[in-house]
Amino acid sequence: MKKIARVEDIPVGGTKLVFMNDTPIVLLNIKGKIQAWDNRCPHRGASLADGNILESTIQCKFHLWEFDIELACAVANSDIKVKTFYLKVQDGDIFIQI
Ligand code: FES
Structure with missing residues (x-):
C-alpha cells in the first residue's frame, strides 16, 4: 500500500484528485468517511x-x-459500477492499494 494523501487534505463533503501509477483517483470525504474511486x-x-x-x-x-x-454505482442503473480502490487510514494518513 502506498501513502497518497492526508485526511485533512480533503474537505468534508468534498473531493481531492490524486494520481497513482498514472491512474487518476478521486478521494471522497463523506461525513469523515474516505473513499477512493477511479476518477x-x-x-x-x-x-x-x-x-x-x-x-x-x-x-x-x-x-x-x-x-x-x-x-459506487449509477443511481439509475446499478449495473453501471464505478471502480473503487481499497484504502486504509492510519494516523490521518491515507494509504491506497491498486
Ligand atoms: S461523462 Fe459523466 S455523465 Fe457523461
Whole structure:
C-alpha cells in the first residue's frame, strides 16, 4: 500500500484528485468517511472530482449522471459500477492499494 494523501487534505463533503501509477483517483470525504474511486466517470470519462456531491450521491458535471456514493454505482442503473480502490487510514494518513 502506498501513502497518497492526508485526511485533512480533503474537505468534508468534498473531493481531492490524486494520481497513482498514472491512474487518476478521486478521494471522497463523506461525513469523515474516505473513499477512493477511479476518477473517470463510467459514462464518458469526465472527472468525477469536479462533480457535485449531494446528500448521498455525486453527480458528474458532464452529462449529470448520478452515482450512489455508498454503493459506487449509477443511481439509475446499478449495473453501471464505478471502480473503487481499497484504502486504509492510519494516523490521518491515507494509504491506497491498486
Ligand atoms: S461523462 Fe459523466 S455523465 Fe457523461
